[in-house]
Amino acid sequence: MDFHCHLDLYPGAKAVSEEAALRNEFTWLVTTSPRAYDATSRVLGHVPRVLITPGLHPELVETRAGELPQLLQQMEHAVAVGEVGLDGSYRFKSSLAIQRQVFDAVVSRSRELGGRTLSIHSRGAAKEVLSILLKNPGFGTAVLHWFTGTVGEMETAYKLGCWFSIGPxxxxxxxxxxxxxxxxxxxxxxxxxxxxxxxxxxxVQPWSMERTAQLFAPQWECAEPEAFEILRTNGRRLLRTMGRLL
Known part of the structure; x- marks a missing residue:
């Protein structure tokens, strides 16, 4: 399984996607803009066990904010959305105000639609991401991708019902x-x-789940097969909340 992957941006994306479909039970292909979502859906939409979702990456918001209405429309027919979120790192801090507007609109729209599963980027902005989620009860389910916030922010996110997608x-x-x-x-x-x-x-390749389990095993003080089973069981639970039963 892979709950956050840019399959469309690998060299030889079509071949990599087809390999992922063979190796993985599920692969979540997050896109970086509404236009990219449309293009990727045309090229890779036929690949089995790959979920392609509309998104607007915070690193691109400064130049792509005009695509927000398109994203909000795409969300109507999507079970999940991603990649979206905030990036408060030095390189993108200047666009944080417009990032907030875009992310707030996405989360609000998710709430209006009855809830969506969101793959969320929160580098350097976990507190602000959680604040926007908290003011939109019923937004759905948040999956915090490569979480790097504080332990306190992690605990707040957990209480909010957030998931955490982690890779090697x-x-x-x-x-x-x-x-x-x-x-x-x-x-x-x-x-x-x-x-x-x-x-x-x-x-990192989309079929890196075994490697992730290998790295988690010593952290969890368990054998690698047990760590792998924990990740697989969790993945299947999350997929059930998304309405994608395996």
Whole structure:
């Protein structure tokens, strides 16, 4: 399983997507803009066990905010939305005000539609992401992708019902390993964030769940097969909330 992957942006995307369909029970292909969603749906929409969702990546909001009405319309027929969220890192802080407007509109629209599952980017802005979620009860289910907030923010997110999608790249630093070890294991699902995320200098592939389990095992003080089963069980639970029974 892979709950956050940019399949459309791998070199040879079609072949990689078809390989993911063979290897994975489920792959969530998050897109970076409404236009990308339309284009990717045309090219890869036939691939089985791959969910393609509309999104508007916070790193692109400054130049793509005009596509927001298109995204809100696409959401009507989508069970899930992603990638969306906020990025408060130094490089994108200047666009944070417009990012807030866009993300607030997305979460509000999700609430109006009766709830959607959202794959959320929250780098450097976890507190603000949670604030927007909290003021929109009934928005659906949040999956916080590659969470890097504080332990306190993680606890708030857990109480809010959030899930956490974690991949091999989250273990690249000591701080990352310490944080992911504290995430309640009943809300963790696997992701790759490929092709952007890397493991040992190599882009993470969509079928990296075994590697993620290998890295979680010592953190959870269990054997690798047990860690793998925890991730798979969690993934299936999350899919049931999305209405995608396996």
């Amino acid at each position: 790249a989250a273990f690249n630093s000591a701080a990352g390993r310490t944080l992911v070890a504290k995430i309640p294991r009943d809300r963790v699902v696997p992701e790759s964030d490929g092709p952007f995320a890397e493991d040992n200098g190599v882009p």
